[in-house]
Amino acid sequence: MSVITLTTDFGLDDWFVGAMKGVILGLAPRVTIVDITHAIPPGDIRAGAFTLLQAARCQPPGAIHVAVVDPGVGSERRAIGIQTRNAVFLGPDNGLLSLAVRGESIRSVRQLAQPRLFRQSVSRTFHGRDVFAPVAAHLARGVPFSRVGPPVPDYVRLRWPEPELDGSILHGQVVHIDRFGNAITNLDAARVTIFDKENRGSAIWIRPRRAVPLVECYAAVQPGEPLAVAGSCGWIEIAINGGSAARELGLKVGDPVRVGGRRVGRGKGADG
Amino acid sequence: MSVITLTTDFGLDDWFVGAMKGVILGLAPRVTIVDITHAIPPGDIRAGAFTLLQAARCQPPGAIHVAVVDPGVGSERRAIGIQTRNAVFLGPDNGLLSLAVRGESIRSVRQLAQPRLFRQSVSRTFHGRDVFAPVAAHLARGVPFSRVGPPVPDYVRLRWPEPELDGSILHGQVVHIDRFGNAITNLDAARVTIFDKENRGSAIWIRPRRAVPLVECYAAVQPGEPLAVAGSCGWIEIAINGGSAARELGLKVGDPVRVGGRRVGRGKGADG
């Protein structure tokens, strides 16, 4: 039986997530539901898309991913499904699904437009419960993806910051702050390693004159010291051993980072 | 196999919810447990009752609902079960179950008084684990409801604010603030629509001289603008497109709202 994952901005304080699960289990009692998170900041499509991307990579083949960060619910925005080789993604067509399917082999993109697969009465404010949950449950029960609605030629793609190479310098930025205050960047760890052949001893610059050493694990520096490390999703992240890089270094989403250029003299450069 | 739902004020920081689940799964390994929420404010029976009401409507037939907001645990307050046509509700007899069963066809109300269905040793502070969880598991395994204990003639009912019609004005109030800062009122959306035949262009008054337009979805007004909408549970809610009505309009549980009376001239009335 399939896995259905849920990624939303609904929080855990109200009944919203429980309602979605009730609807799913009423239609597909034997499905396994996996909460990715319900703590996406309200309406933050970018954060939802990034989280879905990370989570989807670890799910079993055949997983059905329901993502709902949906400020346009009830308006003309479409509800869509994207079928890849290994999974199905369901959500509003606002860019939320676009990072997770980037680079995947996409088989079909369809509008969710078959009312027989919806909840009997569809509200204008809670399509997580009334549209996405029941469609996911029907798919988990074996309804073919082609039945969800007509194919659509395209879907909204989120603009995503790509690293930029400028001579000998690779420029990136912070794309996520995690629960520990680690600042995840868009610098691909493998590329950084190849880019800078002298991996050990290398550094990531977080400000014009402030670099942190690129090491192999958090504990490679003294407690309280900053570092960069190849994170668990393959991207370089800036951290503090036993601390919060976001708080202590003042890092936030969008902050520039770079690799290459000046070399770091000591373990810690002067602050710019 | 049955669904058991959990609605508590236990939070997710301690082991309380995990302990309840362990007890349930030890007795009924194949049950599916659905967390409604564990973030009911400590001891807030009214909030728990309202949340249970909303969540229960979406659960599969035969669901067993365990609700524990139980400031009187260990005292003389009774533990009860209420069997309706479609579900069983278990919890302390303090009003917590009373909204969810209002209007339902009640088949049986019983005191939970059969120690063989409890955990071997019952603490004085954690009946969620020691009484409600194991009784729910036994019921899920097929123990008949009549075995939980003797029938009781009545149960504690929560006083619930009903809207009041005063001439051409329907008075209600805010009954819940959700995670998005939406203020859910006790005004039935269908009734409001009938009450005010000119649905489009109508307004909900949130202060003597401040009205918000009644529209069909959040995105029907400009970002940052207030609105009223038929919410997903059938009640009128006050929201701000992309914002928090609770924070930006200062709304809280108990605040009066009304429909009818003065008509709203512009999209936004003068603030009273």
Next chain:
Amino acid sequence: MSVITLTTDFGLDDWFVGAMKGVILGLAPRVTIVDITHAIPPGDIRAGAFTLLQAARCQPPGAIHVAVVDPGVGSERRAIGIQTRNAVFLGPDNGLLSLAVRGESIRSVRQLAQPRLFRQSVSRTFHGRDVFAPVAAHLARGVPFSRVGPPVPDYVRLRWPEPELDGSILHGQVVHIDRFGNAITNLDAARVTIFDKENRGSAIWIRPRRAVPLVECYAAVQPGEPLAVAGSCGWIEIAINGGSAARELGLKVGDPVRVGGRRVGRGKGADG
């Protein structure tokens, strides 16, 4: 099919927990996963160990407990498994597992060192996903515990404060503050009862000159009044009926408490 429990400091805001569950379900689709908590304060091994101890006692026989509070991830710290008569515990060898297995009959302690049981590529920062989750799933599917790696002679044990008897006074301390602000002590409730034969009317001293009455349930004192009660895990806890003992009495982990010595005259002693 087995239960796998999860106790971590990963929080619920990111994809970390969802990633672990995806890995588990990819290997063992029919396992039931129970979240104990993911809100252990980052890196707080002691809090994680205490929570795991409480939660493990309530799980079904055969449960596999995965605990990850792992500031040393990626360093030389070992990953271990401890098999007891009723359960298996998996986690970093930093003391995290040591309270839960104290007093249990330990059958085997092994280092997790069999890469075939790990995720294909093991990161240096997320062994929850790459080591502990897949090993747990393999065990749940029936891989014998002896296959996880070589036996190790010992494991890191957390220092735990034991109560001390000084003449007629039993000294203890606060070891946990729960979600309600209850201060759980290391004083065994059964021992306190025997120690102080006059159980009713007894008191727990929380400061040199401030005692709270030992009663049978929260509601035994007036709302807003402090009390001590035999908590649900068998330890004495300090609470306020309808309030937060941590906030209102200023209690925190490590604060001394005692039973015996001066007797309490009134329900509430003078504050020292």
